Amino acid sequence: MESNVMTENAAPIRRKIKSFVLRTGRMTDGQRRAYEINLAELGLQRSSGMQSFEHTFGRVAPVVLEIGFGMGDSLAEMAANAPENDFIGVEVHTPGVGRLMYLVQEAGLTNVRTYEDDAVEVLAQCIPDNSLSRVQIYFPDPWHKARHHKRRLIQPQFVQTLRNKLTVGGVLHLATDWENYAEHMMDVMAEAEGYRNMAGARQYSPRPEYRPITKFEKRGERLGHGVWDLLFSKTE
Numbered sequence: 467m468e469s470n471v472m473t474e475n476a477a478p479i480r481r482k483i484k485s486f487v488l489r490t491g492r493m494t495d496g497q498r499r500a501y502e503i504n505l506a507e508l509g510l511q512r513s514s515g516m517q518s519f520e521h522t523f524g525r526v527a528p529v530v531l532e533i534g535f536g537m538g539d540s541l542a543e544m545a546a547n548a549p550e551n552d553f554i555g556v557e558v559h560t561p562g563v564g565r566l567m568y569l570v571q572e573a574g575l576t577n578v579r580t581y582e583d584d585a586v587e588v589l590a591q592c593i594p595d596n597s598l599s600r601v602q603i604y605f606p607d608p609w610h611k612a613r614h615h616k617r618r619l620i621q622p623q624f625v626q627t628l629r630n631k632l633t634v635g636g637v638l639h640l641a642t643d644w645e646n647y648a649e650h651m652m653d654v655m656a657e658a659e660g661y662r663n664m665a666g667a668r669q670y671s672p673r674p675e676y677r678p679i680t681k682f683e684k685r686g687e688r689l690g691h692g693v694w695d696l697l698f699s700k701t702e
Contacts (some may be wrong), residue, residue, distance in 0.1 A: 602642045618647065625654060637699050
C-alpha cells in the first residue's frame with residue numbers, strides 16, 4: 467500500500483505503508499557465530515533476483531514460504547519434521563534470522579533458506595509465479611488500533627499477490643490470536659478470487675499437525691485466549 471506526501475514546490479512523493487516495525491534486539495554469541503558462518507550458504511539476497519528453487523536446494527521438492535518467522539523455532543521444527551519439503555523464511559529482524567541459522571546449524575538441516583528482507587519486495591523480485599506449495603503467515607502484527615488497520619499485512623491486493631506465487635492446489639495458511647484480526651482475515655479471504663476455504667464457507671480450520679504450538683500460544687491457551695487458523699487453497 468502507498469500514501470502520498472507533499473513537499474513544497476515538488477511533486478508528491480509516494481511512500482509505502484509498512485506492515486512491520488523494525489525492533490531492536492541482540493543476538494547471543496552462538497546466534498551471531500551461526501549468522502556469520504552460515505549467511506553465505508543459508509542467506510538469500512534480493513539482489514540475486516528471481517529464484518530457481520531446484521538450483522538453490524539442489525533438488526526438486528515442494529517449497530513452503532513463511533513470512534515473518536519471528537525467532538525461527540517453529541520454522542526449524544517444521545523443516546526437521548518434513549525433510550521432503552524445502553522451506554524459505556522471510557524475516558526483517560536480524561536476531562530472528564541469526565537464531566534460525568543457529569537452530570538450522572544445530573539440527574543439521576539442509577532444507578531451509580532465509581531472506582532478511584521485506585516480504586513484499588522478496589515476493590515481487592525473487593519468487594516465481596506458480597512455484598510455492600504453501601505460504602504460511604503465523605501471528606502477524608495485528609495492528610489492533612483502528613487507525614492502524616491499514617498497516618495489516620493481510621489485505622485484498624496482498625493475498626492476490628500470494629495466489630500468483632502458489633501452485634494450483636497450493637495453500638495459504640494464516641493464523642492469529644487476535645479475534646478481530648481473524649475476522650478481518652476471514653472477510654478478506656471470503657471475498658478473494660481464486661481461493662477455496664478448506665474448512666467450508668467462512669469457517670476456521672483446526673490447527674494442522676504440521677504447525678507447531680509456540681510457547682506464546684501455550685501461554686495464551688492457559689490464559690483463555692483463542693487462536694484462529696485459516697486455510698485456503700488456490701483454485702485457479
